[in-house]
Each structure stands twice: as C-alpha cells, then as structure tokens.
Amino acid sequence: AQRVTQPEKLLSVFKGAPVELKCNYSYSGSPELFWYVQYSRQRLQLLLRHISRESIKGFTADLNKGETSFHLKKPFAQEEDSAMYYCALSSGTYKYIFGTGTRLKVLA
C-alpha cells in the first residue's frame, strides 16, 4: 500500500540554521514525489517535485530510492520559511496521497 510518513509534527530552528524536513514513503513502483507548502492564511501550493530537480526558495529535495526517502533541505533557514510542509506521493494508480505534515518554525 502507498504511504507517506513525516515523523516530525513540529520542527523549530533558528534563523540561519540548516533545515531538514524528513519524508519517507512506501510504494513498490516508481512514484512521483512532491513537497507542498502552506504559508499562514494561504492555500496549499506546490514547492517542488523530484522530477524537476529544481531549487525553489533555496529548498532542495533528493529522491533516495534505496532509503525510500525524499527529505527537504535548506542550508540557511529564513523567518519567511515558517509554514506547514507536506510531502506527497503520486502513483500510476492515480492516487495522490499526503503525509501528515511538519510545521516548521524559524526563530529569530
């Protein structure tokens, strides 16, 4: 069965510190992985997807098929990065599932 696990509900870091939001997935095929972000009072929106290999707002994520992980990283956190982050998986069976989310708080 498909599953996305985000082990941390809350992650607090100081401004300028590195950030790593963990995401592990369970799927036997070749999934497409995404990170979505929800800033305060805004809609949930796509941050990045693994196939594009882009860096968005300084965030990167590498798909590690051996460890079935897709962790989100940023070398230097900014206060405006404070938000709710969701890891998501899309499979060929059309199901698009999300993890439980991690709230990132960047402290001044």
Add this chain to the structure above:
Amino acid sequence: DSGVTQTPKHLITATGQRVTLRCSPRSGDLSVYWYQQSLDQGLQFLIQYYNGEERAKGNILERFSAQQFPDLHSELNLSSLELGDSALYFCASSVSSVTGELFFGEGSRLTVL
C-alpha cells in the same frame, strides 16, 4: 479568480444531517481530488474524478459520495453526519488524470455539533 473555488467556506450542522460541498476546478483542469483534513491526520485522500469519471478512491466512508458534473465542477455529499466528520475538506484540481501539480482550494470547514 480562475483558481479552485470551494463553497461554502464554513458550515455548521447537527449530527445526522446531510451536507453538500461544492468545488469548481481551475479553468482547463479536468481532474478533481477531494481530501479531508482532521486534527493531526494530515490530508486524507478521499476520491478523484477525471472528466466526469471516478478514477481513484481512498478511505472514503460509505456515508460520503461525490460526483463530477459535465461542466467539471464537483460535489462531495456527506450524510448521516457524525461528530468525527468535523474537518476541513479540500478540493484540488489538475490538468492530468495521472500526476502533476495539484492546485488547491481554500477548503470548506465543516463543524458537526
């Protein structure tokens, strides 16, 4: 606004009642997804439609049903409501039926008393 629109934004009702949540996808998007977000549960996938046809089903209760109409808007019907159905219900749309970026609405907050 050509984004995903959901109505109503807020809804308060009693146990045992029935409600309908409505979603209009972005212009040009054929696929609609419904999600339920309860406290500490993240986004639970309920169901997906593509161009009027059901394409995938998640953990949707039998008391819940959905459909997508010819004009591509979708409705989620929740019946025999229970206290535990109180949640934020999100609709999202995408161009593709298979994968790609989802565009979310602001959600409909349902409170069952």
